[in-house]
Amino acid sequence: MSYLMSNYAPLEVTFVKGKGCYLTDTKGEQYLDALSGVGVVGLGHCHKDITNAIQTQAGELLHTSNWYHIQHQEALAKKLCQLANMDATFFSNSGAEANEAAIKIARLHGHANNIDNPIILTANQSFHGRTMATLSATGNEKVQNGFAPLVSEFIHVDRKSVV
Ligand SMILES: Cc1ncc(COP(=O)(O)O)c(C=O)c1O
Structure with a gap:
């Protein structure tokens, strides 16, 4: 058992x-x-x-916490930014958490640009994780079944319609 x-x-x-x-x-x-x-x-x-x-x-x-500075985290962030030519990093514990952050950043960006109800497009037959927002973003009913009501404002599109 x-x-x-x-x-x-x-x-x-x-x-x-x-x-x-x-x-x-x-x-x-x-x-x-x-x-x-x-x-x-x-x-x-x-x-x-x-x-x-x-x-x-x-x-x-x-372990300490993000309430404090973390030497190795800051050193790695600097290295990643230099290698990838980016400005900042966000460290997370899982793919779902990374995608949650991406969804939140997209919504913040929408609100900062006076879009009251930002909508995010995701692909059909995709997988974005098993948290409520990421399974709502996922374009696969099998992952969503049983978890309604889902997080709204995702539109799922066929891949060939976004290229
Ligand atoms: C494309 C994609 N996004 C998100 C996830 C979710 O990652 P995690 O299981 O670490 O939350 C996965 C996991 O397989 C994935 O393949």
Whole structure:
């Protein structure tokens, strides 16, 4: 019996070890991790430098808050902005949270330009996350089923109509 809520339907495999782009399951079977987690471990599993950095940080300071300045966060923001030629970064914990921020920024931009009811276009057959706003933005009824009322002011369009 599982004590996890049944919101996902996982495959019958449990990974217990990762090295580079390979995973090993409980039976010792090896797999190529073509998903990189879900795009989370682009530099591979258990790289020595990344493992060391995580271990060092865990031994120094686990968590403060955005109420305070965070040295490493500010250093990384600067590096990312310089590399990407952008002005500012926003760090979030998940794809859904990043998209929530994008939705909020788009609405703020609309209001700043005297649009009372800003509407956001998203693509049919898209996926934007499982929070209320991002599942409302998602162009796939399967993700939305059962969660009405949805967040309004998203219009879903076919991809070929936006290019
Ligand atoms: C395109 C896209 N947007 C948003 C998400 C949501 O990301 P998360 O599961 O980290 O909230 C995903 C996750 O697979 C995604 O593929």
